Amino acid sequence: MKLLYVIGSMEVGGAEQHLLRVSTGLCARGFQPEVFAITIGGPLTRAFLEGGVPVHGVALPGWACRILRSERAIARAGLLYSAVAFWWLLWRRRPQVVHFFLPAAYIVGGVVSLFGPRARKIMSRRSLNLYQAKHKLFRQLEHWLHPRMDKVCGNSAAVIQDLYSEGVTKDQACLIYNGVNVEHFLLPERRAKVRSDLSISDETLVFVIVANLIPYKGHTDLIKAFAKIQHLILQPWVCLCVGRDDGIASTLHEEAVSLGIGKEIRFLGSRKDVPELLNASDIGVLCSHEEGFSNAVLEGMAAKLPMVVTDVGGNAEAVINGLTGLVVAPKAPDELAEALLAMVQNPERKKMGEAGHNRIVTIFSMDACLQGYADLYRGSDAA
Structure with a gap:
């Protein structure tokens, strides 16, 4: 089964390291995971590659940065460039499952995936929704995307309760705790x-x-x-x-x-x-x-x-x-x-x-966590 994960970057953070453990662990269970990073580069890239998980992403060409000059303009152009690259990757790889981690990846990848080939769409929320009070546009876009997802995951009961308050249904919601080796x-x-x-x-x-x-x-x-x-x-x-x-x-x-x-x-x-x-x-x-x-x-x-x-x-x-x-x-x-x-x-x-x-x-073992993801991708509600 082809899996395509979408995440903001390859920096060292809890979500990124969790995805590293999950994606490399699922390789041994017969899955074919790949990752698209909205911001390419970062210290974890090598670890994914060494674990057998391809990493995709693009950086805005230097000539474009020189023309745009403004940091805000460069950031917006870079985001659009990444969105187009992700859309093209979807059509080239045609994954059966597209899984979004963290808000930026969910908003960019979630919207773009609606214009891609048919795939099962999953979002993972890994924090409480307090950030939505500061970013009202994020809140609006996420609430609009939720009903368009096949599954919406949380990593704690507290996160699941937040998702229910945002209109996610019990049929959509899935609790998978983090795991540790x-x-x-x-x-x-x-x-x-x-x-x-x-x-x-x-x-x-x-x-x-x-x-x-x-x-x-x-x-x-x-x-x-x-x-x-x-x-x-x-x-x-x-x-x-x-x-x-x-x-x-x-x-x-x-x-x-x-x-x-x-x-x-x-x-x-x-x-x-x-x-x-x-x-x-x-x-x-x-x-x-x-x-x-x-x-x-x-x-x-x-x-x-x-x-x-x-x-x-x-x-x-x-x-x-x-x-x-x-x-x-x-x-x-x-x-x-x-x-x-x-x-x-x-x-x-x-x-x-x-x-x-x-x-x-x-x-909270890693085996239990991986089994939860495997059940989720295979369409089981056991998780």
Whole structure:
């Protein structure tokens, strides 16, 4: 079965990495996935190609950029150029399924696909619909496209409820949770070396947050929370902030320094050794203001970390409060501080990590996720 995925870019993000795992995993199950990226290039391109998944896309020619000059004009022309290229690819490849990931890909690809050859059309929403309040045109176009899709997927029950509120029917809706390759995130033998490479002693308590530096990921809340409890943590500690800087790293660092924890908050940037970093850590954190369903939470649980997460999107569907971690309100630094301190002082936190790992194995494995997609593409409602 030929599958054509459409996504905005090949940058390192949760949706992009999820699509990488899904598309390469489906290759082994007899599917023939390909990807069209609206913005071509990006660090994940090579990983898709090495996994046997062709990547398509176009870039506006240099001569066109020189003529247009204006960044806005170049962006609009580039989008139109990509739309035409995608339309042509549809007719050349004639996939049986076209699957759109994230709003930009859905709007551009969804509209264009209506003028392409017959194919089953699927959209995946991976966040709550809060962004629609800021982008009313997106909201109008998405609501117009929904009834023209064969299936509309969400990665958490919270996302599915959003889709129902937008007019998606129960027959259309499909819940497929994110999945994790557990064996990739259970590397206890790497702990000592990673700590040594980062100059972290054995007795140091290590927190880790894996999230690109974007305001809604809540790093400011986390820094404020740590500032409130820094003198109550009775051992050396650090917090590893892993993720791409989207322009706020310097501001966050300055805030940490001003609150007296500049040395403890470490910004590591985008990393390829996330599993190793998780295994070198003791407590996982995700303090987002909004989420669909976080891969980072599942990966932390797979690495046996007790998690402290905010109650947004599907976080509370993954983390069972009091059993595999602690769930707190978003945008509440004081409550986050209390939860972090409670986790530090909890002698049973390793058992929480074990329980979280077991939950991943039984519910959120990559095999279960891939089976959900395979059922969806084959026309089964089992997912």
